[in-house]
Amino acid sequence: DGNLHIYACGDDSVDKETFQKDVEVFMKDIYHKAADMGGLISGEHGIGHGKMDYLADFSGPAQMRLMEGIKRVFDPKMILNPGKICYKVS
Structure with missing residues (x-):
């Protein structure tokens, strides 16, 4: 693969x-x-x-911002898959 x-x-x-x-x-x-x-x-x-x-x-910063944006759209309360964040939560 x-x-x-x-x-x-x-x-x-x-x-x-x-x-x-x-x-x-x-x-x-x-x-x-x-x-x-x-x-x-x-x-x-x-x-x-x-x-x-x-x-x-x-x-790179652009991909990191994209991943953060996707997470915030689909999980605004940060309750899905807790602790599995790949960026600093602000």
Whole structure:
């Protein structure tokens, strides 16, 4: 389907903090490569919690405003799918 599903697995040879930092660097590299090739960081089922911090960096301000506008039209009370917001709520 053209999607990459990447899962980082660690072991006891590296402490958790170092592992998390290494994974973050690796994921940013992968997301940049996908963007360079015209791809997106989201898949067939949305962005997910793991990529939410990267969404604005790889989508741009216009797409972020569009997503916020759609959410506000269909869910003005912010009650649908609570906690699944990909922008700062004002």
